[in-house]
Structures are given as structure tokens and as C-alpha cells.
Amino acid sequence: MSVNYYLYLSALLFTIGAVGVLVRRNAIVVFMCIELMLNAVNLSLVTFARINGNLDGQIIAFFVMVVAAAEVVIGLAIIMSIFRARRSASVDDANLLKY
């Protein structure tokens, strides 16, 4: 097998995550799809590190994980405060800025 298959898998997972963000209504599931996209990018970064023969790709994947952890904390806190204010975790109900 070729290393390229990892990149194809990464592209596939990224696309599925993007479609999930577009399709799903529950804010938490939308957030999970974003995590899936970040994970897919990490896989391609690790593969690129292996292709190029240096460790920078792995380091960047590590930083992506750290930033994703911080992002999850803030994102879930925002979802919690929206849920408290509007009694709903659906992205359709957060429409106060619409008009």
C-alpha cells in the first residue's frame, strides 16, 4: 500500500465532518463534527511528517491538539450559556442576530 491512502482517508474524514457541520442541528453534534475535521487534518499532518522525513508535522499536530482542547472548553461553555438563556441546544434557535 502507498502512504497516499492515509491522505485519502484524511480527506474523506474531513469531508464527512464538513457535511456534518452543514447538516446537523444540535450544536453539540456540530461541534463533534468540527473535532472530526481537526482529527482528519492531524492524520494528514502526521503523514506529511513521514513523507518529508522530519518531525515538524508531528509537532504541529500536537499543537493542533492543544488548541482543540482549549477550543472545546470555550465552545462548550458558550453552548452551555446559550442553553441556559434559550433552553435549547439547537443552532436554529440561536437567531437573535438574524434581522
Next chain:
Amino acid sequence: MTGLEVLAAHGATTTHEAVVFWFLAPVAVAGALGLVLVRSAVHAAVLLAVVMLSLAAFYTTEAAPFLAVVQVVVYTGAVLMLFLFVLMLVGVDSTDSLVETLRGQRLAAVALGLGFAVLLVAAIAGAISGFHPKGVGGAEAGKGNVVAIAELLFSRYVFAFEATSALLITAGLGAMVLTHREPTTPRLTQKERMLERVARGGSGMAPLPGPGVYADHDAVDTPALLPDGSIAPTSVPEYLQVSAARPHVEDVERELEGP
């Protein structure tokens, strides 16, 4: 370092790696598809865990054991558990509604996704073909993955590393500020609640009747009978009444009315 990782560190793919890939790649794709398709948010979280764990396996075959461990500990262990905690706070029964608010949005999203996937795969196939991956073995220089990553992290990337520490502190403070709630009304003490109950008067003065008193059996879902033979409605906790026990209250009512 196992033999598999040594081979992967030299860049070439082995049969072992192919077996792991062709076994776990369909699992990962199926998990990702399930994440998009299932209605329950808890099932989605479990499927995301499946995807993340298979990605951790891919990291080990790609000579990144440190990232594989971080993937399991940070992503599957911490981030996903945080998701489940928030799901419990928001309510696990919060399933998606199947009503499409924008007409044709799902179809458009799927078409967009297919087009994007074709574009990405074609770009990858066109950009990199017919070359040999070098493998990270040369960069590690016999020191092992963790030591080599640490040397890079604390020399060339040390400012980025410091910046992430500031980011994590900011994120922690931000979460505390966002979820903190100032009470708008003073909290009632037990004494004040008791005074309010006495002021209300009526039947609320006495303690609530226990379930099953004078009834045919003393399970908590069996309502108590009052001296005149009627049902004491407050004897069954309201949480039980809305769930499975409610039919039982009706059974007793029917039994009382029957003869």
C-alpha cells in the same frame, strides 16, 4: 520500539501496516458517517470515540507513538468526556428534529461534500504520486520519538509552546466566566421556605403522605389511601407519576371505582 514502528520510521509501508490500515480505515469512515447520521447525541459521541481511537492506531503505524498516546489521553479521554458531561447538563434526550428549516439544504450539503471530496482526492493524487516517503527515522536520529519531539518542542518551537500555555490559561478563565451565574434573587433559607409553607396553610402543612399506606402493598409507586378510601394524590412522587408508575395509580383508581 516495536519492529513495526522501526520499519515505518524508515518510511516504507509494510504488510502489517496495510492490514491495520485496511481493517481500521473502513471502521473510521463508518464511525464518521454514523456520527453524521445517528439522531442521538450520545451515540454520536461514542462513534466519534471509535474514529479517534482508530486514528490513534494509525499514528502508531506511522511512527508517531507520542501522538497516539496524546490522542487517546487528551482527545478520547478528556475532550470526549467533556462532550458527554455537557450532554448530560443539556439533556441526553436532545435529539435533532428532522424538520428541514432551509429547503433542500441537506441535498445541497451532500452534493457539496461529494464535490469537495472528489476535488481533494484528485488534488492529492495529482500532487503527490511516484515518490518514496523518507520516514521520520532520520529526524529522530536514534533517540526515539518522544526525545526527538521534546528537543524540537523546547528549542525551535519554544515560543509557540509558551503561547499555548497562555492560551490554556485564557481558555480556563473564559470557561469559568462564561458558565458563572450571579444569583438574581437572594437564595431562600430553610427557615424562609418553612414560613412560606405555613403562610400558605391548607393541606400543605402536614408532611406528605407516604406511598402505600393502607394500600394493598407498600411499593413506592402504589398510592396511599385516605381514611375515606380515596387516593391521596400527593403520596406518589411526581417523577414516578409521569413515568412508569402512572398506570399503576390509574389501576388503583379503577379498582376503587369498580365495585
